[in-house]
Amino acid sequence: MSRSDLRALPEPPTRPGNGHLQDWALKPLPLIEAGAQAARAAGRDVFRLRLGLPAVVGFSPAWNRRLLTDLRTFVSAGSFSRVVPYLSGGVILSDAPGHAGRRQLMNPGFGKTHLAALQARTRAALPPVPDGDFDALAWADRTVLALLNAAYFSGEFDAGLLHAFLAPLRRPFPVPALPRPLLFLRVEAEVRRLGHRRLVEGGDDLLAVLAPLPGGFEEVRVSLAAAHDTTTHALAYALWFLARYPQWHTPEHHAAVLKEVLRLYPPGWMGSRRLNRDVDWNGVRLPHGALALYSPYLSGRDPELWERPDTFDPARWHAKPPAWAYLPFGGGERLCLGMHLAQMLIHDVLGALPPLQAIRGDDTPQPGITLGPRGPLVVRRH
Incomplete structure (x- = not known):
């Protein structure tokens, strides 16, 4: 079978003069949903996007597995993270063979054993649930902070400085990509001040674990930025659905509720890599240097993988999900460093929540750096 190039791949409708750039900036979810629909109709699991450089989006388990495990072919250098100063650095942008060693140094601090030692401290920091009506999205933001x-x-x-640092991540693109040198200098100075105190006096928080590592202060900044909005949006959606479906608001059901929220609304809705060499994918040549994208949002809603994929149904988690189809934390060697931290914090919040009632809200997913609800999501104690 002779190989074709990217022009052989299906694609969503384009706009004259800019291909897919306008829809990518303004309506990315309808764009990729149309692309996936065109790909399925053509019997394929990838589609092409015209973004000013070669780009391909895949959504099948086979594509996800290849992209997330072949780290020498699908590399992070040159991916979307590099254009966002908050995420441009640290282990996020390290590639094989150096990635594994750097990640190994950081893993103990984010493992379950160490996080359990911090749990009393994080539980004590949990703000009270307001009386009367309140916006679950705004409360989740303050709580996660x-x-x-x-x-x-x-x-x-x-x-106040921590809020000022993280707030731009909640804004639409290109706000998170704008340089903020003075703010970053203030944050770096505070991280170093507290970090040097840990080096002298010791401690058991995450700063104390990361400060002694090579590039540890940068890892603090990057992992903190990666953790805030992802955890905030997942928590806000969980609160909203527990308020709408109070029969699921019991400790034994919270794990399934969170999994279902992350299937429908994965904060990391799109992941990106660059091709380090040509790849033959089912007879199509994907060229060196092309953007290679995978979408937990598309995979989590694929009608060929999930029954009633757009329906909130925590009961589906009585069975195992299809392999490489549920990827809210990525997969393989690059599995999200903060996965256990985010889950611990969210479950502790859900376990402390009183019964809630949904009042009004707009849970339409709004993609930016992360995927979150358009909001507000107004709830009250039931």
């Missing part, structure tokens, strides 16, 4: 401050810095980081 306080919990991450406790986990990383024992609550010692200036709360």
